[in-house]
Amino acid sequence: MNTYATVVLAAGKGTRMRSTLPKVLHPLAGMPLLGHVLNAVEAIPSSDPLASYVAPTTIHRPVVVLGHDAAHVEAVFGQRCLYALQAEQLGTGHAVLAARPVVDELDPLPQTILVCYGDTPLISRETLARVLVEHLAHKATITFLTAHTEAPSDYGRVVRNADGCVQAIVEVKRATEEQKRISEVNSGVYCFDRAWLWAALDSLPRNPAGEYYLTDLIGIASSQDRVIATVTGTLEETIGINDRVQLAAAEQLLRRRILEQHMYAGVTIIDPSTTYIDAGVAIGTDTVILPGTMITGKTCIGSDCRIGPGTTIDQSAIGDRCVIRNSALEETTLEEGVSIGPFSHCRPGDVRMGNFAEVKNSYIGAETDMHHFSYLGDATVGEHVNIGAGTVTVNYDGIRKLRTTIGDGAFIGSDTMLVAPVAVGEHAQTGAGSVVRHDVPPGAVVVGVPARILRMRMPQPQPDEGPTTEGSEKV
Numbered sequence: 001m002n003t004y005a006t007v008v009l010a011a012g013k014g015t016r017m018r019s020t021l022p023k024v025l026h027p028l029a030g031m032p033l034l035g036h037v038l039n040a041v042e043a044i045p046s047s048d049p050l051a052s053y054v055a056p057t058t059i060h061r062p063v064v065v066l067g068h069d070a071a072h073v074e075a076v077f078g079q080r081c082l083y084a085l086q087a088e089q090l091g092t093g094h095a096v097l098a099a100r101p102v103v104d105e106l107d108p109l110p111q112t113i114l115v116c117y118g119d120t121p122l123i124s125r126e127t128l129a130r131v132l133v134e135h136l137a138h139k140a141t142i143t144f145l146t147a148h149t150e151a152p153s154d155y156g157r158v159v160r161n162a163d164g165c166v167q168a169i170v171e172v173k174r175a176t177e178e179q180k181r182i183s184e185v186n187s188g189v190y191c192f193d194r195a196w197l198w199a200a201l202d203s204l205p206r207n208p209a210g211e212y213y214l215t216d217l218i219g220i221a222s223s224q225d226r227v228i229a230t231v232t233g234t235l236e237e238t239i240g241i242n243d244r245v246q247l248a249a250a251e252q253l254l255r256r257r258i259l260e261q262h263m264y265a266g267v268t269i270i271d272p273s274t275t276y277i278d279a280g281v282a283i284g285t286d287t288v289i290l291p292g293t294m295i296t297g298k299t300c301i302g303s304d305c306r307i308g309p310g311t312t313i314d315q316s317a318i319g320d321r322c323v324i325r326n327s328a329l330e331e332t333t334l335e336e337g338v339s340i341g342p343f344s345h346c347r348p349g350d351v352r353m354g355n356f357a358e359v360k361n362s363y364i365g366a367e368t369d370m371h372h373f374s375y376l377g378d379a380t381v382g383e384h385v386n387i388g389a390g391t392v393t394v395n396y397d398g399i400r401k402l403r404t405t406i407g408d409g410a411f412i413g414s415d416t417m418l419v420a421p422v423a424v425g426e427h428a429q430t431g432a433g434s435v436v437r438h439d440v441p442p443g444a445v446v447v448g449v450p451a452r453i454l455r456m457r458m459p460q461p462q463p464d465e466g467p468t469t470e471g472s473e474k475v
């Protein structure tokens with residue numbers, strides 16, 4: 001039976017990033033670099049190349065080699081991976097050797113080891129699977145992924161003989177001028193025969209740079225006349241992130257890819273160049289995204305919505321047929337058909353609101369209007385309520401945050417101050433400019449500072465209809 005294990009190298013500090021954050025934790029489209037690589041690795045079994053390969057294969061959880069700030073990376077990915085520690089970063093060959101004790105514990109023991117780097121986040125499951133399938137098909141000792149580029153920059157160069165057989169990978173630091181002009185580069189994805197790999201790594205000498213390069217194994221295998229196979233991919237997919245310029249380049253490529261996936265799936269994106277959508281976002285069909293919009297985190301947007309322009313939505317669930325203009329939403333849940341904005345800010349909680357309105361930790365019922373310049377904090381508002389312009393819940397007494405309750409059908413006049421804790425009963429009404437310090441009975445009309453009952457707008461409910469100001473402390 002063909003069995004394989006994956007080793008992901010992520011121990012390097014990422015010196016060229018000039019950051020206190022480990023390189024593989026830098027976010028790309030809202031997800032750490034290593035998260036993208038793990039997604040691809042975990043999806044190999046479901047990829048077309050492997051699915052069509054008839055020989056049975058088994059997989060294990062990826063073995064991630066950590067070093068610099070290992071505890072931090074481990075805390076982020078937890079049980080998703082197995083971990084090996086490379087205490088001192090002495091090169092990529094040394095890093096693979098650090099994984100040996102963990103790999104040798106695996107049951108069944110893998111015949112093949114797929115190695116990839118934690119800093120190549122755009123790698124796809126198909127390409128990883130292609131390398132694996134080629135390796136198995138050729139019964140090779142090493143199979144690795146290459147790419148052709150006019151600007152080979154700091155990638156290792158693939159040296160071939162006159163017959164086209166691979167002889168070595170030469171790192172740019174040690175390459176001759178002629179070798180530097182080679183346009184075929186090493187993408188950093190390899191399959192190795194495990195037994196050969198351990199033996200070769202044991203005998204791998206330290207190179208003049210003081211490191212053990214995984215890439216030197218190619219020259220060793222070539223000198224032993226071993227079967228070395230290659231698979232060619234695109235450089236776009238195997239871009240390695242060594243510095244923040246490459247991080248931005250990868251971000252641009254990935255964002256374009258994400259936008260295209262949404263567009264092919266039925267989402268209209270008016271201006272892809274000013275639209276930013278994170279990797280974990282889901283959007284329903286026939287939704288239109290207008291320019292200047294950023295949708296981040298685990299956000300889910302329904303169908304037939306109109307989002308933007310100038311809108312940010314983070315970690316939110318938006319129902320079908322919502323319209324959100326020039327607004328900021330965080331951890332917000334919107335039911336179907338809700339209209340937000342322009343210029344609204346929704347903080348965690350369920351809301352429905354209009355211009356220059358802010359809602360925090362509140363629930364607002366269906367058909368309630370809250371059109372302009374108002375603030376609802378820590379409030380529960382029923383259905384069919386009108387919140388007049390300038391209404392403010394005075395929810396903070398300097399020490400505690402206090403709740404306001406507004407019953408169904410209440411009419412809150414413009415510029416009402418609702419001094420919490422306070423409850424306004426069903427169908428009650430407050431006059432413009434009232435300062436409501438005491439609970440308002442259902443159906444009452446209150447006015448003034450402090451607000452007093454002027455008259456009853458509607459008959460009081462009978463006692464057996466139950467309390468309508470539940471949860472309030474004053475009557």
Ligand code: UD1
Nearest residue numbers: 009010011012089090091092095118119155156186188240
């Ligand atoms: C490496 C390859 C190069 C290839 C390029 C593709 C080597 C020697 N060179 O160069 O041929 O073209 O990737 O992107 O392999 N790491 C460890 N421990 C270490 C050193 C590195 O775990 O001691 C990890 C890093 O965290 C990183 C990965 O290995 O995720 C690659 O290391 P890096 O230093 O970025 O190699 P490159 O110079 O990019």
Ligand code: CA
Nearest residue numbers: 119240241242
């Ligand atoms: Ca790199």
